[in-house]
Amino acid sequence: MNKFDLLITCPRFKERDASAEVKYFLAELGDEEAVAEPIGMPGILACQTKIDPMEVIELLKGYIEDNLVYFQYTLRYIPIQVVVNSTIDNIVDAINELKNRIKNKDTFRITIEKRHTHIDRNELIKDAATVITNKVDLENPDKIILIEIVGDKTGISIIEQNDIISIPIEKREGDFEEEDFLPY
Template structure:
């Protein structure tokens, strides 16, 4: 799936249930035509929705707050703003474009790289992106996270606030 805008994780061997669940939830949120693909990586799915992926995260949090039993198989959902080939220059450019548009001069950031099925080194990606962003780094409590999710030949990128990541476990504890 080349144009995904959500990365969904679940426990191993629950991929089909999680796929049904995310598609049902996206339909409930207003996108009956959403698509999903189970990847070759255990516990990982990709989804494409016409909805704003950040709004999907908010709707999931609201749903958990009112009806926690509605989310049984989905563990985490990450919004994706841009998908590029897993090449250092493409990742650097996309991260820079997203960061410049969002991160203010007085705000901090952290780069998080999660890679699967790629020979690219995480530290290479971090160094390439860090050189493009002039704001200060804060690894403990950043204003923004530059998220790079490498899945084989494709990389999904987002610049998001820490609270814009959905974790069903964390939300259910609240």
């Protein structure tokens, strides 16, 4: 998939079940044409939706409140704002396009998830950090520059810490019994 709006993680070998789950939830949220498919790496799906990825996250947060027990196969929902070919120059250019999402007083952190790539993490961080002049805060940043490298494609977002949905954390923090969920 050359363009995706969300990366979704799931247990290995549960990609097909997770794909069906994602399509069902997105249909419930208003996109019956969403596509969620494995990308050839265990435990990862790429999803295209007509709904803005940040709006999907907000809608899912509300949906989870009443439907958490139905999240059986998906683990994390990660919004992606821009997709580029996986080169340092392309990634830095994309960050430059998105940097207006960071206000002057916001602190930031760069988080990189690398899968199936030889891009040097330190070189990427050094080059990406030159685009943003704000103060760095590794522990509690106002904004996170999220770089998700998945082979020859990279998804980039500038998000806040609560913009990634973690179903296991939601289940731990919820008021549920363990038997409410399917074991896998």
